[in-house]
Amino acid sequence: MTATRAICHRRGVQDVLEQFDEYLALQRGRSEHTRRAYLGDLRSLFAFLADRTPGAGLDALSLPVLRSWLAAQAASGTARATLARRTSAVKTFTAWAQRRGLLTDDPATRLQVPKSGRTLPSVLRADQATDAMNAAESGAQQGDPLALRDRLIVEMLYATGIRVSELCGLxxxxxxxxxxxxxxxxxxxxxRTVPYGQPAHDALSAWLTTGRPALTTGESGPALLLGARGRRLDPRQARTVVHQTMSAVPGAPDIGPHGLRHSAATHLLEGGADLRVVQELLGHSTLATTQLYTHVTVARLRAVHDQAHPRA
Incomplete structure (x- = not known):
């Protein structure tokens, strides 16, 4: 065992994960959400390793161990998309650990990333989206600061198609x-620059004029959206807001912020927007990701055709 690896063994896995987190943030530019997910995946791996071989260190990682861990995840019902992310997390980590001298060789070199298998996302119909926006507006009519904020959350997510983390980071x-x-x-x-329409503008003006000033504290800083205690809004709170709003719309699927993002993209394409314009608005790095929404619109066309055409 090299001196570097011996120090690693004494300090334990947690210190190594903290160094890896710093690498992801400073050198790879990964978001806080991605880093949190990767570190959670790696803690799961090391817990699996500890159960399998108590007292084992980093150098106990091997290709059979990694495959056994993923197999146990799959057997427990973990989704293929999650397995793909966990595989990517491990491959990124072991490659970094080898470069740092913490591993003699990279055990994940031949580890295959499971294909995630894309599925059609649940989306709102245009009339359901209108009903959801109306429900949020109705709740804000009394001028309650949190209700004004909640209206803005729903309006802005649907108007722009941005991610909930991006919204809360504004x-x-x-x-x-x-x-x-x-x-x-x-x-x-x-x-990137993303436009929004008049309804979202109205919700924003009401929030900035009446809602936000009522919640602002010394901890608010420049954050656009605030929680009940005046701090920057957490994405988990925004997800709760969206789910609560959807529950007020009869027949609407129980979607969260990502469902509103899917809905915005689908409705843009159904309205005739160019695919590359939608790619830019959503912030997709590749056009292939945006093309998923063309499958959604085709699926809707097929459903309408099957229902309406006499010889469908």
Whole structure:
């Protein structure tokens, strides 16, 4: 065992994971969400290793161990997309560990990433989206600060198709109200400009005029959206808001913020938007990701055709 690996063994896995987290943040530019997911995956791996071989260190990682861990995950019902992410997390980690001298060789070199198998996402019909926006607006009519915020969350997610993490990360200065556009910092620290419409503008004005001032504290900083205690809104709270809003729409699927993002993309394409424009709005790195939504619209056309055509 080299001196570096011996130090690693004494310090334990946690210190190594903290170094890896720093590498992901500073050198790979990974988002907090991605880093949290990767570290959770690796803790799961090391817990599996500890159960299998008590007292084992980093150098006990091997291809059979990694395959056994993934097999146990699959047997427990873990989705293929999650397995694919966990495989990527391990491969990124072991390659980094080898470069740092913490591993003699990379045990994940021949580890295959399971194909995630894309499925059609649940989306709202246009009339259901309208009903959801109306429900959020109705709840905000009494001027309650949290209700005004919740209306803005739902309106802005649907109007722009941005990710919930991107919405919660917005500062007041990221909003150009005169041009009705947002400056959004997306995955990989890539910045893009996203427009929004008049209804979202109205919700934003009500929030900034009446809602936000009532919740602002010394801890608010420049955050656009605030929680009940005046701190920057957590994405988990925003997800709860969306689910609660959807529960007020009869017949609507129980979708969260990502469902609103899917709905926005689908409705843009159904309205005639160019695929590359939608790619830019959503912040997709490749057009292939955006093309998923063309499958959704075709599926809808097929459903309508089967229902309406006499010889379907």
């Amino acid at each position: 500062d007041i200065d990221d909003v150009d109200r005169s041009r009705r556009v947002l400056r959004v910092l997306g995955k990989g620290n890539k910045q």
